[in-house]
Amino acid sequence: MSLANHIEAYIKKLLMEASSEVIRLQRRELARRFGCVPSQINYVIRTRFTPDRGYIVESQRGGGGYIRIIKVGVPTKECFFENMVNEIGEAIDRTRAKGLISRLTNDKFISLRERLLVESALSALDEIIDELGDFPEYKYNIARAFLLKKLLCSISGGEGEDNDMSEL
Amino acid sequence: MSLANHIEAYIKKLLMEASSEVIRLQRRELARRFGCVPSQINYVIRTRFTPDRGYIVESQRGGGGYIRIIKVGVPTKECFFENMVNEIGEAIDRTRAKGLISRLTNDKFISLRERLLVESALSALDEIIDELGDFPEYKYNIARAFLLKKLLCSISGGEGEDNDMSEL
DNA sequence: ACCTCTTTGACCTTTTCTGACCTTCATTAT
DNA sequence: ATAATGAAGGTCAGAAAAGGTCAAAGAGGT
Known part of the structure; x- marks a missing residue:
């Protein structure tokens, strides 16, 4: 060791x-x-x-x-998040992302304010990439997936899986 | 101490x-x-x-x-966030950003979980920009300021000010 | 041989602590 | 009144005490 x-x-x-x-x-x-x-x-x-x-x-x-x-203490169900991280995969579009997030609040895994933070982060990310240059849609989707997974992992308490944006 | x-x-x-x-x-x-x-x-x-x-x-x-x-009497929540958004300005480096976020929890304006989301978003943003290409430091700082302001505004309940990344 | 993760060391920045020297003000002596 | 005195507090620069960064060398695995 x-x-x-x-x-x-x-x-x-x-x-x-x-x-x-x-x-x-x-x-x-x-x-x-x-x-x-x-x-x-x-x-x-x-x-x-x-x-x-x-x-x-x-x-x-x-x-x-x-x-x-x-x-940070985590009173949330790990397996739920784990599942969701799998669903996100390497890339995710805006619509699917919004769907996942809304499921999180419906099932009371995150608070409304936390949801607001996540949604704001995602929309800010789009704007930032817009300003940074002219990138194809798939890069947005990979970056979005990366960010979303990081955010979910952080509050899920899990030991944070691999997450490396290989295709970006 | x-x-x-x-x-x-x-x-x-x-x-x-x-x-x-x-x-x-x-x-x-x-x-x-x-x-x-x-x-x-x-x-x-x-x-x-x-x-x-x-x-x-x-x-x-x-x-x-x-x-x-x-x-002097503690500022109201709106006023506090507004102030902080001003302090962030057009650009902000990692260290100052961390300092501001830590003040938010010290003064009990956001929970630890919310703080974790904000910190994760900021560090993920750095990684994403890394992957997107070779940008100068100041672009990181502008993007970071933009994201941070969006996040703060989203949970401040305020009207959300202007926020446009003009120099990026 | 190559690649990733680890380890090290040289150099940098921030924060705290101290001491020498400066300024202000009330009181007292002239 | 006025000048001298002494009792505050103020400033600033430098030393000391942390922690941070970065690049290069080393180790281990495929």
Whole structure:
């Protein structure tokens, strides 16, 4: 097992043990504990504690600096989301996307405000791609699928599947 | 926790305890209480009790001098979001964006799950632009500002302002 | 041999803390 | 009245204490 895996496991253990969903680390301290350079900690966080795996990370520099990791609690049914991520696949058009999202609210898996966020993100994405250049429809569909999957994974609590936009 | 944080917490406690919204400090006295140099107090006030966090600070030099801190009433939700949309402006880098989002949760304007959605959307956006081609940093910043503003407006309940990515 | 993931180290940015020096104001002595 | 004094608070630059970034080297698997 790689060092990165050990550090990941250690941080997760801390999260489990913490009564709250939040822990506070010191990069220096952690690096010393594992006998590695501090930037190794950044690597672990960058690759393992991402938003789409349900983590929020904050940090502060300077004296008394820290890294705070928050695991967002997820009172939702994982298998439902997993299913939906499968349905999305590599690409998805606007209509199908809207259909899926509306199913999520009907089944009370996400709140109305959360739905609003998801829909806004999708429509903003279309506008952004419009402005970025002249791309064929299928790229919109791949990007939309990617974003939607990231969003769903993030609040599903699942460990975030593969998701790599290979064809874009 | 850093000394500055302790001093900040102490001043906030005084504000909570004071029946009115105003307290009066003596810089010297405070510095002595925390065993630091007086200018440390200025540092804390300059960095923590700023107008955009809802504080007004007055002071008087000379014998019988003082520092008066006034906590102004918390802004309404609409006003808060409007303010934030202004702060975002035409473009925003990753760090500033994270800072703003963290303020939203600290002030309880959005839930942790909502925050996770916003953070996921922002990081997915970066990845999508990466895949779409080779764009200069400023385009990321403009697209990020656009998306963030859309998301905030969507859940602010407000009328949603203008938001047009003119420079992208 | 190649590709991906990991590990390292050099260099950068942000935040905090301190101390030397400056300004303002009330009081007191002339 | 006026000048001197001493008691505040203010400013600023530099040192120290974190954490961040990036590119290159190393390891492991196919």
